[in-house]
Amino acid sequence: MGKTKNICILGSTGSIGKNSLEVIARFPELFRPASLTTNSNIDLLEQQIARFKPQRVGVLNESAASELKKRLNGSVEMFCGAEGLQELARAEETDILINSLVGFAGLKPTIEAIKKGKTVALANKETLVVAGELITALIQKHHATLIPIDSEHSAILQCLAGENPEHISRLMLTASGGPFLHLDNAAFETISVEAALQHPNWNMGNKITIDSATLMNKGLEVIEAHWLFNLPLEKIEVVIHPQSIIHSMVEFIDGSVKAQLGIPDMKLPIQYALTYPERLSAPHPRIDFVKLREMTFFAPDTEKFPCLRLAYDAMRKGGTAPAIMNAANEIAVELFLKKRIGFTQIPRLIEQALEAIPVHPVASLESVIEADSTARKFVLSSFNSPRL
Numbered sequence: 001m002g003k004t005k006n007i008c009i010l011g012s013t014g015s016i017g018k019n020s021l022e023v024i025a026r027f028p029e030l031f032r033p034a035s036l037t038t039n040s041n042i043d044l045l046e047q048q049i050a051r052f053k054p055q056r057v058g059v060l061n062e063s064a065a066s067e068l069k070k071r072l073n074g075s076v077e078m079f080c081g082a083e084g085l086q087e088l089a090r091a092e093e094t095d096i097l098i099n100s101l102v103g104f105a106g107l108k109p110t111i112e113a114i115k116k117g118k119t120v121a122l123a124n125k126e127t128l129v130v131a132g133e134l135i136t137a138l139i140q141k142h143h144a145t146l147i148p149i150d151s152e153h154s155a156i157l158q159c160l161a162g163e164n165p166e167h168i169s170r171l172m173l174t175a176s177g178g179p180f181l182h183l184d185n186a187a188f189e190t191i192s193v194e195a196a197l198q199h200p201n202w203n204m205g206n207k208i209t210i211d212s213a214t215l216m217n218k219g220l221e222v223i224e225a226h227w228l229f230n231l232p233l234e235k236i237e238v239v240i241h242p243q244s245i246i247h248s249m250v251e252f253i254d255g256s257v258k259a260q261l262g263i264p265d266m267k268l269p270i271q272y273a274l275t276y277p278e279r280l281s282a283p284h285p286r287i288d289f290v291k292l293r294e295m296t297f298f299a300p301d302t303e304k305f306p307c308l309r310l311a312y313d314a315m316r317k318g319g320t321a322p323a324i325m326n327a328a329n330e331i332a333v334e335l336f337l338k339k340r341i342g343f344t345q346i347p348r349l350i351e352q353a354l355e356a357i358p359v360h361p362v363a364s365l366e367s368v369i370e371a372d373s374t375a376r377k378f379v380l381s382s383f384n385s386p387r388l
Protein backbone atom coordinates (compact mmCIF):
# COMPACT_ATOMS: atom_id res chain seq x y z
CA MET A 1 0.00 0.00 0.00
CA GLY A 2 2.91 2.35 -0.63
CA LYS A 3 4.81 4.55 1.78
CA THR A 4 4.04 4.93 5.47
CA LYS A 5 1.21 7.40 5.93
CA ASN A 6 1.27 10.04 8.62
CA ILE A 7 -1.96 10.06 10.58
CA CYS A 8 -3.24 13.02 12.56
CA ILE A 9 -5.85 12.01 15.13
CA LEU A 10 -7.93 14.88 16.46
CA GLY A 11 -9.35 13.57 19.71
CA SER A 12 -6.93 10.69 20.33
CA THR A 13 -8.01 10.33 23.98
CA GLY A 14 -11.68 9.72 23.12
CA SER A 15 -13.31 6.42 22.24
CA ILE A 16 -12.70 6.60 18.45
CA GLY A 17 -9.21 8.02 19.01
CA LYS A 18 -8.15 5.16 21.30
CA ASN A 19 -9.56 2.57 18.87
CA SER A 20 -7.76 4.33 15.99
CA LEU A 21 -4.44 4.04 17.80
CA GLU A 22 -5.04 0.31 18.31
CA VAL A 23 -5.70 -0.12 14.59
CA ILE A 24 -2.63 1.95 13.61
CA ALA A 25 -0.44 -0.10 15.97
CA ARG A 26 -1.31 -3.24 13.96
CA PHE A 27 0.35 -1.87 10.81
CA PRO A 28 3.49 0.06 11.77
CA GLU A 29 4.87 -0.13 8.19
CA LEU A 30 1.74 1.47 6.79
CA PHE A 31 0.66 4.06 9.35
CA ARG A 32 2.48 6.39 11.71
CA PRO A 33 0.55 8.21 14.48
CA ALA A 34 2.23 11.53 13.68
CA SER A 35 -0.04 13.96 15.55
CA LEU A 36 -2.29 13.35 18.54
CA THR A 37 -4.61 15.78 20.30
CA THR A 38 -6.88 15.98 23.32
CA ASN A 39 -9.33 18.46 24.73
CA SER A 40 -8.03 18.28 28.31
CA ASN A 41 -7.16 14.64 29.10
CA ILE A 42 -3.42 15.29 29.29
CA ASP A 43 -2.72 12.30 31.57
CA LEU A 44 -3.86 9.89 28.87
CA LEU A 45 -2.21 11.97 26.15
CA GLU A 46 1.06 11.73 28.06
CA GLN A 47 0.75 7.92 28.12
CA GLN A 48 -0.02 7.93 24.39
CA ILE A 49 3.05 10.08 23.73
CA ALA A 50 5.22 7.57 25.60
CA ARG A 51 3.79 4.60 23.72
CA PHE A 52 3.17 5.96 20.19
CA LYS A 53 5.89 8.64 19.95
CA PRO A 54 4.03 11.24 17.86
CA GLN A 55 6.12 14.14 16.46
CA ARG A 56 3.42 16.66 17.39
CA VAL A 57 0.63 16.96 19.93
CA GLY A 58 -2.23 19.40 20.40
CA VAL A 59 -4.29 20.39 23.43
CA LEU A 60 -7.53 22.34 23.02
CA ASN A 61 -8.02 23.49 26.62
CA GLU A 62 -5.59 26.33 27.41
CA SER A 63 -4.84 25.52 31.05
CA ALA A 64 -4.39 21.82 30.30
CA ALA A 65 -2.05 22.85 27.47
CA SER A 66 0.22 24.89 29.72
CA GLU A 67 0.33 22.05 32.28
CA LEU A 68 1.35 19.54 29.59
CA LYS A 69 3.93 21.98 28.25
CA LYS A 70 5.62 21.96 31.67
CA ARG A 71 5.57 18.16 31.84
CA LEU A 72 6.93 17.63 28.30
CA ASN A 73 9.59 20.30 28.67
CA GLY A 74 10.10 20.68 24.91
CA SER A 75 10.45 16.96 24.12
CA VAL A 76 7.50 17.02 21.66
CA GLU A 77 6.31 19.88 19.48
CA MET A 78 3.07 21.30 20.96
CA PHE A 79 0.06 23.09 19.48
CA CYS A 80 -2.63 24.79 21.56
CA GLY A 81 -6.25 25.86 21.25
CA ALA A 82 -8.65 25.56 18.32
CA GLU A 83 -6.16 27.24 15.99
CA GLY A 84 -3.46 24.73 16.99
CA LEU A 85 -5.74 21.81 16.07
CA GLN A 86 -6.50 23.38 12.70
CA GLU A 87 -2.78 23.82 12.09
CA LEU A 88 -2.21 20.11 12.72
CA ALA A 89 -5.12 19.20 10.41
CA ARG A 90 -3.70 21.18 7.49
CA ALA A 91 0.00 20.46 8.17
CA GLU A 92 2.09 19.38 5.18
CA GLU A 93 3.08 16.19 7.05
CA THR A 94 -0.50 15.01 7.61
CA ASP A 95 -1.55 12.41 5.01
CA ILE A 96 -4.77 11.26 6.66
CA LEU A 97 -6.81 13.21 9.20
CA ILE A 98 -8.92 11.15 11.59
CA ASN A 99 -11.42 13.65 12.92
CA SER A 100 -13.01 12.27 16.06
CA LEU A 101 -13.81 15.57 17.75
CA VAL A 102 -17.25 15.85 19.31
CA GLY A 103 -19.84 18.24 17.88
CA PHE A 104 -19.56 21.52 15.98
CA ALA A 105 -15.91 21.88 17.07
CA GLY A 106 -15.01 19.30 14.40
CA LEU A 107 -16.10 21.47 11.49
CA LYS A 108 -13.16 23.84 11.02
CA PRO A 109 -10.36 21.24 11.14
CA THR A 110 -12.25 19.15 8.53
CA ILE A 111 -12.43 22.19 6.26
CA GLU A 112 -8.72 22.94 6.74
CA ALA A 113 -7.72 19.40 5.75
CA ILE A 114 -10.08 19.35 2.74
CA LYS A 115 -8.64 22.64 1.49
CA LYS A 116 -5.24 20.93 1.38
CA GLY A 117 -6.69 18.02 -0.63
CA LYS A 118 -6.09 15.51 2.14
CA THR A 119 -7.93 12.32 3.01
CA VAL A 120 -10.28 12.83 5.94
CA ALA A 121 -11.53 9.80 7.86
CA LEU A 122 -14.57 11.35 9.48
CA ALA A 123 -16.04 10.25 12.79
CA ASN A 124 -17.36 13.74 13.51
CA LYS A 125 -20.82 13.44 11.92
CA GLU A 126 -21.80 16.96 12.97
CA THR A 127 -19.44 18.32 10.28
CA LEU A 128 -21.72 17.06 7.51
CA VAL A 129 -24.94 17.76 9.42
CA VAL A 130 -24.26 21.48 9.82
CA ALA A 131 -22.33 22.19 6.64
CA GLY A 132 -22.88 19.30 4.21
CA GLU A 133 -23.44 21.65 1.29
CA LEU A 134 -20.20 23.56 1.88
CA ILE A 135 -18.18 20.44 2.60
CA THR A 136 -19.26 18.55 -0.55
CA ALA A 137 -18.47 21.59 -2.71
CA LEU A 138 -15.03 21.98 -1.09
CA ILE A 139 -14.21 18.28 -1.58
CA GLN A 140 -14.84 18.59 -5.31
CA LYS A 141 -12.92 21.84 -5.61
CA HIS A 142 -9.83 20.58 -3.77
CA HIS A 143 -9.95 16.92 -4.88
CA ALA A 144 -9.99 15.79 -1.27
CA THR A 145 -11.32 12.43 -0.09
CA LEU A 146 -13.86 11.99 2.69
CA ILE A 147 -14.31 8.50 4.13
CA PRO A 148 -16.86 7.85 6.86
CA ILE A 149 -15.85 6.09 10.07
CA ASP A 150 -19.43 5.97 11.34
CA SER A 151 -20.29 2.25 11.23
CA GLU A 152 -23.54 2.72 9.27
CA HIS A 153 -21.91 4.81 6.57
CA SER A 154 -18.90 2.53 6.41
CA ALA A 155 -21.39 -0.33 5.88
CA ILE A 156 -23.05 1.52 3.00
CA LEU A 157 -19.69 2.38 1.47
CA GLN A 158 -18.78 -1.32 1.60
CA CYS A 159 -22.14 -2.34 0.08
CA LEU A 160 -21.61 0.14 -2.76
CA ALA A 161 -18.17 -1.16 -3.75
CA GLY A 162 -18.35 -2.04 -7.45
CA GLU A 163 -21.92 -0.73 -7.79
CA ASN A 164 -23.30 2.02 -10.00
CA PRO A 165 -24.77 4.70 -7.67
CA GLU A 166 -27.65 5.17 -10.12
CA HIS A 167 -28.81 1.65 -9.28
CA ILE A 168 -29.53 2.44 -5.60
CA SER A 169 -33.22 2.42 -4.75
CA ARG A 170 -32.87 3.07 -1.00
CA LEU A 171 -30.51 3.03 1.96
CA MET A 172 -31.58 1.40 5.21
CA LEU A 173 -29.65 2.69 8.22
CA THR A 174 -29.89 0.30 11.13
CA ALA A 175 -30.26 1.56 14.70
CA SER A 176 -29.93 -0.44 17.91
CA GLY A 177 -32.82 1.56 19.34
CA GLY A 178 -30.76 2.41 22.43
CA PRO A 179 -31.51 1.48 26.05
CA PHE A 180 -35.15 2.73 25.99
CA LEU A 181 -36.45 0.88 22.94
CA HIS A 182 -39.02 -1.06 24.97
CA LEU A 183 -39.57 1.48 27.75
CA ASP A 184 -43.14 2.65 28.24
CA ASN A 185 -43.83 6.16 26.91
CA ALA A 186 -45.01 7.35 30.36
CA ALA A 187 -41.63 6.49 31.93
CA PHE A 188 -39.62 8.76 29.59
CA GLU A 189 -40.11 11.83 31.82
CA THR A 190 -38.09 10.25 34.62
CA ILE A 191 -35.19 8.72 32.64
CA SER A 192 -31.97 9.30 34.59
CA VAL A 193 -28.58 10.34 33.20
CA GLU A 194 -27.11 7.07 34.50
CA ALA A 195 -29.71 4.96 32.67
CA ALA A 196 -29.27 6.94 29.45
CA LEU A 197 -25.51 6.38 29.54
CA GLN A 198 -25.94 2.58 29.45
CA HIS A 199 -25.83 1.66 25.77
CA PRO A 200 -26.69 -2.00 25.09
CA ASN A 201 -24.17 -2.69 22.26
CA TRP A 202 -21.65 0.11 21.74
CA ASN A 203 -19.13 1.61 24.12
CA MET A 204 -18.88 5.30 23.17
CA GLY A 205 -18.42 8.84 24.50
CA ASN A 206 -21.15 10.54 26.55
CA LYS A 207 -22.55 12.86 23.88
CA ILE A 208 -23.08 10.15 21.26
CA THR A 209 -24.44 7.74 23.89
CA ILE A 210 -27.18 10.23 24.82
CA ASP A 211 -27.79 10.90 21.11
CA SER A 212 -28.26 7.14 20.67
CA ALA A 213 -30.75 7.02 23.54
CA THR A 214 -32.87 9.84 22.00
CA LEU A 215 -32.35 8.49 18.44
CA MET A 216 -30.94 11.91 17.48
CA ASN A 217 -27.79 10.00 16.56
CA LYS A 218 -29.76 8.22 13.84
CA GLY A 219 -31.26 11.54 12.73
CA LEU A 220 -27.76 13.01 12.38
CA GLU A 221 -26.73 9.90 10.46
CA VAL A 222 -29.63 10.25 8.01
CA ILE A 223 -28.39 13.75 7.17
CA GLU A 224 -24.81 12.51 7.03
CA ALA A 225 -25.87 9.77 4.57
CA HIS A 226 -27.73 12.30 2.44
CA TRP A 227 -24.54 14.29 1.89
CA LEU A 228 -22.09 11.38 1.68
CA PHE A 229 -24.07 9.38 -0.87
CA ASN A 230 -25.89 12.23 -2.61
CA LEU A 231 -29.37 10.75 -2.15
CA PRO A 232 -32.71 12.43 -1.38
CA LEU A 233 -34.23 11.88 2.09
CA GLU A 234 -37.06 9.80 0.59
CA LYS A 235 -34.46 7.15 -0.22
CA ILE A 236 -32.97 7.03 3.29
CA GLU A 237 -34.83 4.96 5.87
CA VAL A 238 -34.17 3.87 9.43
CA VAL A 239 -34.86 0.38 10.72
CA ILE A 240 -34.43 -0.66 14.36
CA HIS A 241 -32.21 -3.74 14.67
CA PRO A 242 -31.40 -4.31 18.36
CA GLN A 243 -28.55 -6.82 17.82
CA SER A 244 -26.39 -4.28 15.87
CA ILE A 245 -24.99 -7.04 13.64
CA ILE A 246 -26.19 -5.57 10.34
CA HIS A 247 -24.56 -2.14 10.25
CA SER A 248 -26.71 -0.89 7.33
CA MET A 249 -28.12 -2.03 3.99
CA VAL A 250 -28.52 -0.88 0.42
CA GLU A 251 -31.45 -1.92 -1.77
CA PHE A 252 -30.93 -1.75 -5.53
CA ILE A 253 -33.43 -1.12 -8.34
CA ASP A 254 -33.82 -4.85 -9.09
CA GLY A 255 -34.91 -5.50 -5.48
CA SER A 256 -31.61 -7.05 -4.41
CA VAL A 257 -30.35 -5.97 -0.98
CA LYS A 258 -26.73 -5.88 0.22
CA ALA A 259 -25.93 -5.63 3.92
CA GLN A 260 -22.65 -5.34 5.77
CA LEU A 261 -22.44 -7.37 8.97
CA GLY A 262 -19.95 -7.61 11.80
CA ILE A 263 -19.58 -7.82 15.57
CA PRO A 264 -20.08 -4.24 16.84
CA ASP A 265 -16.52 -2.91 17.20
CA MET A 266 -15.47 0.50 15.90
CA LYS A 267 -12.01 -0.81 15.00
CA LEU A 268 -13.54 -2.45 11.92
CA PRO A 269 -14.90 0.72 10.25
CA ILE A 270 -11.79 2.64 11.39
CA GLN A 271 -9.51 0.13 9.70
CA TYR A 272 -11.64 0.12 6.54
CA ALA A 273 -11.43 3.94 6.40
CA LEU A 274 -7.62 3.76 6.64
CA THR A 275 -7.16 0.96 4.09
CA TYR A 276 -10.05 1.88 1.73
CA PRO A 277 -10.61 0.55 -0.89
CA GLU A 278 -8.26 -2.28 0.16
CA ARG A 279 -8.73 -4.65 3.08
CA LEU A 280 -6.13 -6.01 5.47
CA SER A 281 -6.44 -9.02 7.72
CA ALA A 282 -7.34 -8.19 11.32
CA PRO A 283 -8.13 -10.09 14.52
CA HIS A 284 -11.70 -8.76 14.85
CA PRO A 285 -14.06 -11.29 16.45
CA ARG A 286 -16.06 -13.27 13.88
CA ILE A 287 -19.84 -13.73 13.84
CA ASP A 288 -21.05 -17.16 14.93
CA PHE A 289 -24.41 -17.27 13.14
CA VAL A 290 -25.51 -20.45 14.89
CA LYS A 291 -25.00 -18.84 18.31
CA LEU A 292 -26.55 -15.58 17.12
CA ARG A 293 -29.68 -17.54 16.01
CA GLU A 294 -31.85 -14.53 15.19
CA MET A 295 -31.87 -10.95 14.08
CA THR A 296 -34.96 -8.78 14.61
CA PHE A 297 -36.21 -5.57 13.01
CA PHE A 298 -38.76 -2.88 13.96
CA ALA A 299 -39.99 0.43 12.60
CA PRO A 300 -38.76 3.40 14.69
CA ASP A 301 -41.38 4.97 16.98
CA THR A 302 -41.16 8.74 16.44
CA GLU A 303 -43.75 9.40 19.16
CA LYS A 304 -41.35 8.04 21.75
CA PHE A 305 -38.28 9.33 19.90
CA PRO A 306 -39.24 12.70 18.36
CA CYS A 307 -35.58 13.58 17.68
CA LEU A 308 -35.56 11.34 14.61
CA ARG A 309 -38.56 13.18 13.14
CA LEU A 310 -36.98 16.56 14.03
CA ALA A 311 -33.84 15.65 12.08
CA TYR A 312 -35.85 14.75 8.95
CA ASP A 313 -37.87 17.98 9.36
CA ALA A 314 -34.73 20.10 9.72
CA MET A 315 -33.15 18.53 6.65
CA ARG A 316 -36.34 19.11 4.62
CA LYS A 317 -36.33 22.77 5.67
CA GLY A 318 -32.72 22.89 4.51
CA GLY A 319 -30.40 25.93 4.74
CA THR A 320 -29.27 26.57 8.29
CA ALA A 321 -32.04 24.45 9.88
CA PRO A 322 -29.80 21.38 10.45
CA ALA A 323 -27.16 23.64 12.05
CA ILE A 324 -29.81 25.10 14.38
CA MET A 325 -31.03 21.62 15.24
CA ASN A 326 -27.53 20.34 15.87
CA ALA A 327 -26.54 23.25 18.14
CA ALA A 328 -29.80 23.02 20.09
CA ASN A 329 -29.18 19.31 20.55
CA GLU A 330 -25.57 19.81 21.69
CA ILE A 331 -26.64 22.27 24.39
CA ALA A 332 -29.70 20.23 25.41
CA VAL A 333 -27.56 17.09 25.80
CA GLU A 334 -25.03 19.04 27.88
CA LEU A 335 -27.85 20.33 30.12
CA PHE A 336 -29.24 16.81 30.47
CA LEU A 337 -25.81 15.41 31.39
CA LYS A 338 -25.53 18.16 34.05
CA LYS A 339 -29.00 17.14 35.31
CA ARG A 340 -30.41 20.58 34.59
CA ILE A 341 -33.20 19.26 32.33
CA GLY A 342 -35.09 16.00 31.89
CA PHE A 343 -34.71 13.53 29.02
CA THR A 344 -37.93 14.59 27.27
CA GLN A 345 -36.89 18.24 27.35
CA ILE A 346 -34.13 17.48 24.84
CA PRO A 347 -36.50 17.16 21.83
CA ARG A 348 -38.75 19.94 23.15
CA LEU A 349 -35.85 22.40 23.25
CA ILE A 350 -34.74 21.42 19.75
CA GLU A 351 -38.26 21.82 18.40
CA GLN A 352 -38.59 25.26 20.00
CA ALA A 353 -35.24 26.37 18.55
CA LEU A 354 -36.31 25.21 15.09
CA GLU A 355 -39.61 27.09 15.40
CA ALA A 356 -38.17 30.30 16.82
CA ILE A 357 -34.96 30.85 14.87
CA PRO A 358 -35.20 32.05 11.25
CA VAL A 359 -33.62 29.71 8.69
CA HIS A 360 -31.26 31.18 6.09
CA PRO A 361 -29.57 29.69 3.05
CA VAL A 362 -26.04 28.39 3.69
CA ALA A 363 -24.16 31.06 1.78
CA SER A 364 -20.86 30.61 3.59
CA LEU A 365 -19.24 29.17 6.68
CA GLU A 366 -20.23 32.36 8.52
CA SER A 367 -23.96 31.65 8.05
CA VAL A 368 -23.46 28.23 9.64
CA ILE A 369 -21.44 29.65 12.54
CA GLU A 370 -24.08 32.32 13.16
CA ALA A 371 -26.96 29.81 13.13
CA ASP A 372 -24.98 27.62 15.52
CA SER A 373 -24.32 30.37 18.04
CA THR A 374 -27.88 31.77 17.82
CA ALA A 375 -29.31 28.33 18.60
CA ARG A 376 -26.88 27.80 21.49
CA LYS A 377 -27.90 31.13 23.07
CA PHE A 378 -31.57 30.40 22.46
CA VAL A 379 -31.48 27.07 24.28
CA LEU A 380 -29.38 28.41 27.16
CA SER A 381 -31.80 31.31 27.70
CA SER A 382 -35.00 29.27 27.39
CA PHE A 383 -34.30 25.90 29.01
CA ASN A 384 -35.75 26.76 32.42
CA SER A 385 -38.85 28.46 31.05
CA PRO A 386 -42.13 27.15 32.56
CA ARG A 387 -43.47 26.33 29.07
CA LEU A 388 -41.25 23.26 29.07
Ligand code: MG
Nearest residue numbers: 150151152221
Ligand atom coordinates in the same frame (compact mmCIF):
# COMPACT_ATOMS: atom_id res chain seq x y z
MG1 MG B 1 -23.22 5.24 13.88
